Amino acid sequence: AKVTLSVIKADIGGFVGHSAVHPEVKEKARACLEKHPLLIDYYVAHVGDDLVLIMTHEHGRNKGEIHKLAWDTFVACTEVAKKLKLYGAGQDLLADAFSGNVKGLGPGVAEMEVEERESEPVVVLMADKTEPGAWNLPLYKIFADPFNTIGLIIDPKMHCGFAFEVRDLIEDKKIIFNAPEDLYDMLVFIGAPGRYAIKRVFHRGTGEIAAVSSTQRLNLMAGRYVGKDDPVCIVRCQNGYPSVGEVLEPFAFPHLVSGWMRGSHSGPLMPVSMDDARPTRFDGPPRVVALGFQLADGKLIGPNDFFSDPAFDNARRLALEIADYLRRLGPFEPHRLHLDEMEYTTMPQVMEKLRDRFIDLRLAKKARAAAGGEA
Ligand code: 13P
Ligand code: 13P
Ligand code: MG
Ligand code: MG
Ligand code: MG
Incomplete structure (x- = not known):
């Protein structure tokens, strides 16, 4: 039977x-998820202030009942958040009620349905203080860069390359690019x-799925500021897919992402263990956590909290140096970030206040020209 791995996340209040x-x-x-009849297994994770529900089941992607279970869980958790007066309780629940599918309602969703292999290692990536596009650079390196992924060169099962589905988040379009030729x-x-x-x-x-990310943009959905859409991503590993080490390798380089402090700054994406995923400095710097699981008849065997490995200490050190440097730029x-x-x-408010103090130089020029003066 096919197994679906659904990773659904929301910020329902910060502590x-x-x-x-x-x-x-x-x-x-x-x-909420314990012994739930719809699920085979689950793991409740977090990254920063984002609550991440990792669930396995046999109902396929975009299944209303599964999305409703996640929604109801977030609503129940919001009640706790309200009781404790956590910050921004219910922040990512943009709708008042569930309406069939959690997409577009606020939570981020990444789901894949797989025919479970003899051994099915997966990595769940979760990030805080950033946006879905933060996965672009690592996914490119993992699935298209032979300097990162030697399997593209020496594994006969990977040499054919991978196809990338890219979304235009503003015009809501998609296109497939084939690597390496495109x-x-x-x-x-x-x-x-x-x-x-x-x-x-x-x-x-x-033609099998290799990776899937959440691509919701909360600020576009709500049409106003509601927090950066801190994203998740699932990657399958080994035996025709990148090895676990090839999936983690890009995070040894803390690349710059958008979303730090008030969702309005760029900063280095720092790989950390789940315990260390509590951003504080200037509300950051942005964090990424990688949890490894072996699927065993849909059971989630894990997690292996990969970035607790001291091998990522240098990446953390470099991230902190980059953070020191960027912070000195202040505003x-x-x-x-760009306006x-x-x-x-x-x-808008400042512009309105100063409207009368702005002098339009083009108009002044025209007036001078009309008066016969020099232009
Ligand atoms: P082992 O020899 O430890 O199984 O590792 C195999 C491998 O290819 C790791 O990338
Ligand atoms: P979150 O998107 O993680 O809620 O952070 C918002 C913010 O503005 C932090 O400074
Ligand atoms: Mg928050
Ligand atoms: Mg967050
Ligand atoms: Mg955010």
Whole structure:
């Protein structure tokens, strides 16, 4: 039978501020999912202030009942968050009621349905203080860069390459790029991660799913600031797919992502264990956690909290150095995001206040020209 791995996440309140998930909230989530008849297994995780439900079942992707279970769990957890007066209780639940599918309602969703192999290792990646496009660079390295993934060169089952489904998050379009031949075209798009995000990766030999990410953009859905859409991603490993080590390797380089402090700054993505995923410095820097599981008839054997490995200490050190450097830029770009990427802004109010103090130089020029003066 096919197994579906559903990873559904939401920020339903932070402890303290936007730093972490309160233990009682996780406890409530476990109580909601424990021995649930729809599920084979589950694991309740967190990254920063985002609560992540990792669930296995036999009902396929986009299944209303599963999404409703996640929604009801987030609602129950929000009650706990409200009782404890956690910060931003219910932040990511944008709708008042569930309506068939959790997509578009606020939570982030990544789901894949697989024919479980002899051995089925998967990695669940979860990030806080960033956006779905944050996976573009690592997914590119994992599935298309032979300097990261030697399997692309020496594994006969991977040599055919992978296909990337890329979403335009603003115009809601998708396109498939085939690696390696379309790479130069693809990089034109995925190098702009605020707009284009890799949604899925497929094995080109079998057409099977290899990776899937959440690509919801909360700020676009709500039409106002509601927090950066801290994303999740599932990657299958080994035997025709990248090895676990090839999946983790890109995170040894803490690349810059958008979403730090008020969703309005860029910063290095720091790989950490789940215990260390409680961003504090300037509400960051942005974090990524990688949990490994072996699927065994749908059971989640794990997690192996990969970034607790001291092998990622240098990446953390470099991330902190980058953080020191960027912080000294204060309110200046490129630490602060572009005007159209910031989730908080006072620009309309400040502009309105100063409207009369702005002098339009083009009008002044025209007036001088009309008066016969020099232009
Ligand atoms: P082992 O020899 O430890 O099984 O590792 C195999 C491998 O290919 C790791 O990348
Ligand atoms: P979250 O998106 O993790 O809630 O963070 C929001 C924020 O503005 C932190 O400074
Ligand atoms: Mg928050
Ligand atoms: Mg968050
Ligand atoms: Mg966020």
